[in-house]
Amino acid sequence: EAQVTQNPRYLITVTGKKLTVTCSQNMNHEYMSWYRQDPGLGLRQIYYSMNVEVTDKGDVPEGYKVSRKEKRNFPLILESPSPNQTSLYFCASSSGGKTQYFGPGTRLLVL
């Protein structure tokens, strides 16, 4: 089944404790992206990657890092999480200008 998977689905952590949210897709897509969703703000892009070793900032990259060492994986790294990064995070992938497929989301709470 074609899908985008994210792990973990739920995470509670404390300020300053590094964490990684994994994203993997099995559709051989070149393009992958991370979004955060906050009430009243919709979906805002954090980072995107057009292919392996090619990443670029989206609209709200501060406090986040990404890497794209393999085509299927695009982890999101929070080196020193802060409470304002409490949010719902979505990974997405696409290929050839076609629809973006979204993962199920990761709900993060930073205390």
Place this chain on the structure above:
Amino acid sequence: GENVEQHPSTLSVQEGDSAVIKCTYSDSASNYFPWYKQELGKGPQLIIDIRSNVGEKKDQRIAVTLNKTAKHFSLHITETQPEDSAVYFCAASRGLGAGSYQLTFGKGTKLSVIP
């Protein structure tokens, strides 16, 4: 950068009535306009999209119209059903090359269909 405004933020309709959600965008270079439906606890899912060389597109009860001159596009859902209740997002994008797009989303419309 691109800015997408979406209205209304909430919409309630009676089952069987039509629902219309409107979006405007700011970047005249945008050429791809998808609409996503997000059900509770799930990720957004594409329901219909339109490209700038087309003025209207229809898929069963769902249609999208695009006015490039005015820089606005709309989602129309006819004969609404309770399962249409969800949050709907519009987005606008221009190509990044290599067939990829960078989407800018509206803030969403929560649609409630009352049985």
